[in-house]
Amino acid sequence: MSGTDYSYDEQGQFFPIFILTVVGIVTVPLTYSVLKPSSDPGATAPRIKTDYRPEHADLIDTQRKAQRRKDRRLKRIITVLAGWGIMALMAYLIFVTARTIPKIWNPYDILGISESATEREIKSHYKRLSLKFHPDKIRPDPAKNETLESLNDFYVDLTKAYKALTDEDIRNNFIQFGHPDGKQSFSIGIALPNFIITDGNGKYVILVYAALLGVLLPYLVGSWWYGTQRMSKEKVLIESANNLFREYEEGITEGGIVGALSTGVEFEHALKGEKAESGLGKLESRILAEGDKTTPAGGLAEKDILKLKDLEGGVQRKALGLLWAYLGRVDLDDQTLDQAKLEVAPIAHALNSSFGAIALAFGATAPIISSYTTSQNLIQAIPPGASPLLQLPHFTLAIAKAIEGDALTHLSLQEYMDLPGAYRRKLTVGKDLLTEPQYQTALSVARQLPRFQLEKGFFKVTGEKFIIPSSLVSMVVKGRFIPPGSENVPEVNENDLEDVDPDEDDLDAILGREKKAGKGEKPAETKPVQPPLAYAPYFTKDYSPRWHVFLTDSKQGKVAVPPFTFTTFDKPIYDENGKPTFNMQTLKAQFQAPPQAGQYTFVFHLICDSYVGFDHKMEITLVVDEANKAEEIDAEDDISEPDEDSLAGQMNALKTGQAPPPKKKKVKQVEDSSDEESNTDEEVEDASETDTDTDEE
Numbered sequence: 001m002s003g004t005d006y007s008y009d010e011q012g013q014f015f016p017i018f019i020l021t022v023v024g025i026v027t028v029p030l031t032y033s034v035l036k037p038s039s040d041p042g043a044t045a046p047r048i049k050t051d052y053r054p055e056h057a058d059l060i061d062t063q064r065k066a067q068r069r070k071d072r073r074l075k076r077i078i079t080v081l082a083g084w085g086i087m088a089l090m091a092y093l094i095f096v097t098a099r100t101i102p103k104i105w106n107p108y109d110i111l112g113i114s115e116s117a118t119e120r121e122i123k124s125h126y127k128r129l130s131l132k133f134h135p136d137k138i139r140p141d142p143a144k145n146e147t148l149e150s151l152n153d154f155y156v157d158l159t160k161a162y163k164a165l166t167d168e169d170i171r172n173n174f175i176q177f178g179h180p181d182g183k184q185s186f187s188i189g190i191a192l193p194n195f196i197i198t199d200g201n202g203k204y205v206i207l208v209y210a211a212l213l214g215v216l217l218p219y220l221v222g223s224w225w226y227g228t229q230r231m232s233k234e235k236v237l238i239e240s241a242n243n244l245f246r247e248y249e250e251g252i253t254e255g256g257i258v259g260a261l262s263t264g265v266e267f268e269h270a271l272k273g274e275k276a277e278s279g280l281g282k283l284e285s286r287i288l289a290e291g292d293k294t295t296p297a298g299g300l301a302e303k304d305i306l307k308l309k310d311l312e313g314g315v316q317r318k319a320l321g322l323l324w325a326y327l328g329r330v331d332l333d334d335q336t337l338d339q340a341k342l343e344v345a346p347i348a349h350a351l352n353s354s355f356g357a358i359a360l361a362f363g364a365t366a367p368i369i370s371s372y373t374t375s376q377n378l379i380q381a382i383p384p385g386a387s388p389l390l391q392l393p394h395f396t397l398a399i400a401k402a403i404e405g406d407a408l409t410h411l412s413l414q415e416y417m418d419l420p421g422a423y424r425r426k427l428t429v430g431k432d433l434l435t436e437p438q439y440q441t442a443l444s445v446a447r448q449l450p451r452f453q454l455e456k457g458f459f460k461v462t463g464e465k466f467i468i469p470s471s472l473v474s475m476v477v478k479g480r481f482i483p484p485g486s487e488n489v490p491e492v493n494e495n496d497l498e499d500v501d502p503d504e505d506d507l508d509a510i511l512g513r514e515k516k517a518g519k520g521e522k523p524a525e526t527k528p529v530q531p532p533l534a535y536a537p538y539f540t541k542d543y544s545p546r547w548h549v550f551l552t553d554s555k556q557g558k559v560a561v562p563p564f565t566f567t568t569f570d571k572p573i574y575d576e577n578g579k580p581t582f583n584m585q586t587l588k589a590q591f592q593a594p595p596q597a598g599q600y601t602f603v604f605h606l607i608c609d610s611y612v613g614f615d616h617k618m619e620i621t622l623v624v625d626e627a628n629k630a631e632e633i634d635a636e637d638d639i640s641e642p643d644e645d646s647l648a649g650q651m652n653a654l655k656t657g658q659a660p661p662p663k664k665k666k667v668k669q670v671e672d673s674s675d676e677e678s679n680t681d682e683e684v685e686d687a688s689e690t691d692t693d694t695d696e697e
Contacts, residue, residue: 027083299383
């Protein structure tokens with residue numbers, strides 16, 4: 001018998017296995033992506049405690065909940081649960097089918113004899129069975145539910161099985177082809193129960209299978225792949241990144257960056273349809289209305305107003321207007337517009353990260369710093385150049401103006417909190433100002449903000465006394481978190497400002513790995529400490545602050561050492577009661593020293609991307625010595641005897657018969673090393689105390 005037949009799954013044996021396999025291919029990796037720990041540092045971070053509720057708090061809460069649902073990947077979770085449910089059902093069907101499906105006809109099983117039995121053994125065994133089960137001799141047993149018909153059928157099966165094994169041709173067919181009739185036609189099994197198929201419709205089912213496996217599945221995989229290729233490393237569309245690249249200028253300001261961010265294609269999805277044009281006139285009239293004495297309500301500069309008016313309309317002009325309305329905290333007196341105003345801020349923040357990466361590729365200092373300050377403005381909902389006091393709850397432009405008076409510069413939060421208490425209250429509490437409860441709420445928040453106070457910064461090479469050309473230099477930054485208005489701040493312990501090199505045999509510490517616990521010892525807890533989530537009552541997405549450390553060349557206006565970003569710290573920032581610990585924190589960034597010896601003066605920047613006025617900027621000098629100087633120092637050192645407890649010391653004792661002398665402590669050399677680590681420690685300390693200005697270079 002030849003040809004090809006299509007056989008369907010009569011008993012539903014293979015259909016559940018097929019479905020289980022296909023669903024499992026999708027569900028298992030998707031489950032891993034859902035269950036794996038979140039890479040977002042803000043997923044488990046603490047929060048700043050306050051009961052302050054800003055204007056339109058209901059809209060902000062709604063957007064935050066939507067954003068959290070998106071971050072929790074709700075659709076993927078539902079898909080995973082549905083997938084496991086289907087897999088459980090298929091496993092159940094497989095188990096039930098395995099118990100109910102009849103076994104394949106096998107003459108050896110029917111006769112109850114081994115497949116290795118000889119023909120003589122088969123005949124002898126069949127003779128005994130035929131005598132026992134012959135219809136003329138056996139009688140039905142009602143207790144076993146036997147009938148005369150069932151006994152006759154069993155005897156017929158015995159006879160068929162015997163003939164299949166004793167007839168030479170039939171037996172050969174069964175051994176070679178697994179069937180007494182010989183080779184069967186090639187059968188393609190389709191994993192569908194036969195009851196689904198009606199006469200003449202089988203070809204359509206095959207077409208459906210071909211469409212699912214040959215068209216739909218490749219389409220889904222291709223869509224996922226090309227979707228990932230459309231996104232940049234900063235999680236923005238490549239098209240948006242290209243638009244930002246074209247908007248880049250070396251002299252770009254924060255307002256210019258806001259205008260550049262409006263070119264993001266992501267806004268087309270957020271403001272699609274009628275949202276692109278509706279309310280545009282009302283929006284612009286609100287943000288361009290008279291606000292502060294010199295600027296409109298949205299905080300736009302003259303150049304920003306021209307940028308807005310030069311746009312022809314559509315999504316970009318609407319997005320730009322909404323961004324300025326958000327930064328200026330302008331009440332648009334329209335729920336739809338106010339909701340869109342809050343919606344565009346996280347999109348703009350993501351686009352700003354992409355712009356920062358573009359600016360870093362060009363290497364110019366000013367655009368990079370402007371990108372960081374734009375991040376601060378977006379998170380805090382403050383226009384460029386506005387007062388840092390607006391970061392506190394209940395503070396408005398009018399209140400900040402009343403407190404600062406006619407001062408040419410704004411008060412930082414630290415300067416405001418350092419004012420005498422009675423004088424500060426007099427400036428803040430009163431008619432058209434804050435009430436006493438509002439004032440206390442603002443002070444409570446200010447005393448929780450994680451302001452990093454720089455204490456010392458220097459350069460060093462681990463294990464060496466001097467920095468030589470092209471060596472791997474560590475930039476060590478020491479500082480404490482001192483929230484504005486903190487009281488009873490302890491003096492700096494000079495020992496905390498030192499950076500002690502690890503022991504020569506402590507490979508884990510040298511390589512920055514977690515130290516392994518000894519036998520019987522518990523591993524030391526080195527879990528990184530997260531700062532509180534950024535206090536940003538108007539920003540509808542949880543965000544963990546980031547601190548960026550980098551060096552710039554003030555003469556060339558270029559970045560000398562690219563930014564190192566820190567999101568966690570090595571010591572607790574707050575105790576169990578929420579009080580600051582004032583622990584000395586250590587930040588380290590490694591880079592390669594210049595290839596030539598000399599003194600290199602850089603501008604050191606430490607910028608927090610979430611708070612306005614918490615940045616540090618100062619000059620710092622890197623001293624690179626000639627390589628032969630380090631060689632001369634090594635030559636002057638006496639060759640020390642091996643330690644008594646070392647392997648070399650024991651070998652030396654065996655050779656000489658005397659124990660080696662104890663190792664001498666080089667107190668003088670340690671003191672010299674601490675003084676000469678960078679030749680800049682004293683200068684850095686002075687600069688850190690006097691120069692914390694964050695103006696551009």
